[in-house]
Amino acid sequence: MKTEFDMVIVGGGPIGIACGLEAKKKGLSYLILEKGPIVNSLFHYPSNMQFFSSSEKLEIDEIPFISNEAKPKRDEALEYYRRIVTSNKLNINLFEKVENVQKNENVFTIISDKATYISKQVVVATGFYDLPNLLNVPGENLEKVVHYYDNPHYYSGQKVAVIGASNSAIDAALECYRKGAEVSLIIRGSEVGKRVKYWVRPDIINRIDEGSIKAYYKTTIKSISKNHINLTTPDGEIAIENDFVLALTGYKPNFNFLEKLGVNISNDTKKLPEYNPDTMETNVAGLYLAGVICGGMETHKWFIENSRIHAKMIVKNIISSAITTS
Known part of the structure; x- marks a missing residue:
């Protein structure tokens, strides 16, 4: 050779x-x-x-x-x-x-x-x-937390927190929602990312506005536990029930x-x-x-x-x- x-x-x-x-x-x-x-x-x-x-x-x-x-x-x-x-x-x-x-x-x-x-x-x-860009928060090493997303079928019927505001996060949020997941979208900034595909951005905004997907803006992750994800929001700290975390932060x-x-x-x-x-x-x-x-x-x-x-x-x-x- x-x-x-x-x-x-x-x-x-x-x-x-x-x-x-x-x-x-x-x-x-x-x-x-x-x-x-x-x-x-x-x-x-x-x-x-x-x-x-x-x-x-x-x-x-x-x-x-x-x-x-x-x-x-x-x-x-x-x-x-x-x-x-x-x-x-x-x-x-x-x-x-x-x-x-x-x-x-x-x-x-x-x-x-x-x-x-x-x-x-x-x-x-x-x-x-x-x-992947890690969250560096307690609980990130739990099996329910993933940094690579593949197929929405896996998350059907589950409470899924999607972290991120870019194309990968928005695609995952919409696909999981349409396969029957209860989706929460955690966004560090004040809006959905400007670089999200132009034919997808109106879709996610409409789903958020109608309440199909719950979005938390200006929000960061404090910690993750087996059954919850703990958030720091503009209105204080909250815990939401959660089965899976898709940490799609780039x-x-x-x-x-x-x-x-x-x-x-x-x-x-x-x-x-x-x-x-x-x-x-x-x-x-x-x-x-x-x-x-x-x-x-x-x-x-x-x-x-x-x-x-x-x-x-x-x-x-x-x-x-x-x-x-x-």
Whole structure:
């Protein structure tokens, strides 16, 4: 098995796949390492999820994405990206987790849970979906509390508290309500998030206004117990009966992994990694970032549709750098 490459790509999501496609087109030797199945993060999206973007904006390498509706569902995206990987015979190792990356002089040693590889360049395209933003309250470790939502059928007939005001939380609240759950929506701010999908936002507001879903605004979680969730509201502390808590408060990149690689991270709340926006190369020579991981905690700024270009930028810079140094 080949263990030395021009480029090792950590992460087999849409942008990691795009990087692999571009490397193959330009004649670079490459390997994609993905800790789960193909597009692991998309696989863990809710089963009924519909993308905000239309299908053509999710396309990579100008390969057509045909969906039943203008905005595709999760399973259509899984099929699309899987077919790209298989039909292009991309060099990808699945269910192989990268544990460490070390740089010695001008080469990187990539250590996974299965093998060790040598590469001239490394591209980190790991996204941000692996680490949820925790509530950090007593009771968060109870089995009834989940940070990833899949299917509303599970919650039918149950008292469900959904925490959050973004797309994932609002979708979950509406789906659980329509499958027969008694839904409470806990929102830290004063309103439903402005970035909620434009065709969904009126729906949730109407359900709240008619009393079908109980919303608690300007409210935080004090603690969670077996049968209740304890809230701090503008009118004081209250406890509501509760069977399940869907803590859908967003996710964040693996900053520890980036810092271990030597990437500088800004000292503010944005926690932006340092990279050249023209080449996507970080402060560590030969180490590149691609996709939503570039946004730090500003996870709403980068999507598939506006980070697809990273693949071409990275490979172009790798090739031009090789020519310059040769």
